[in-house]
Amino acid sequence: MVIRIRGRALPHGEHVDLYADGDRWTTEPVGDAVLVAEGWLLPGLVDAHTHPGVEEFGQRFDDDMLRDHLERHVDAGVTAIRAPGLAGDPPDWFxxxxDTPRAWHAGPWLAQNGQFIDGWGRRVDHADLPSVAAAQAARSGWAKVVADWRAEDEVVPVSVLTATAEAVHAVGGRLAVHSQHAEGGAAAVEAGVDSIEHGTALDPDLLTRIAERGIALTPTLSLAQAGLHRMLQRPEADRNPARVAAARAHPGLVAAAAEAGVRLLAGTDSVPHGRIADxxxxxxxxxxRPHDALAAASWDARAYLGLPGLVPGAPADAVVYAEDPRGDLDQLEHPIAVVLRGRPVRVRP
Known part of the structure; x- marks a missing residue:
């Protein structure tokens, strides 16, 4: 079956009429094509920071859970994900x-000895980190390093992160770095990594440098705000003042990053899955700006992953809404249709 969608396509808002020729869009009319949906068209949503296949810290990777999580993403209009860290090697179908999103992953997290979550990731000596990360990136395209963890921990030294980024880039891969402290964020920027995950406590003075170096920021803002809410429910004596201050400052930091020209990627890092609208x-x-917030979860995030938008020859993904979601972001909760690989996988009656 050849399917067809039409309407105003974002980001430009111009009218398009597209046919799915297998897993590629074309504007060449097909006489027996089935019109699946008409409205406002996005080239699919992206969750750029999600860890499907587990629901609790330290839990072992579960293939059935993985499929359930990925299907929840599709229900939300997500047709591509990036998993910067997995609890195990994914199955071949990942x-x-x-019926599940296109996916990029970084394999297991790479962390320093004595840091990170028990049962997850690999602990790697500094001398071995560049080669281990490069080997992972050669397999899956990405590697993920935990640059900092607890506030009292030593961060991965700049020299080690730099060597790791260079080794990953030498095999054609990309390096994502977890950072929630100022020192780790500064080291990631100096090292020239490809993306900073979370970025809480980043020095605002580094934002121009981040933009100039083409480093993406995945702020996982909704998760940070939920964490702040939980922290504020505790008695004041049980709160970590530095963490509270960083979480309170995070929205302003993210807005300043957008203003400075930093590429933002929308990622949830949360359970339940399928909450990219949040x-x-x-x-x-x-x-x-709503336009830019949506770009971080759609056309710009897809471009970052190497996926063109709603143009001839592009992968045949789309999510369709009745109204322009930029004017009402709650529209993201109510897609008319989700098209994945040229197939209508979700269509609202």
């Missing part, structure tokens, strides 16, 4: 199964 709304509430 990223290619016709992250887009959090970005907008922080002061990011």
């Amino acid at each position: 990223g290619t199964d016709p 992250e887009v709304r959090a970005l907008a509430a922080a002061g990011v």
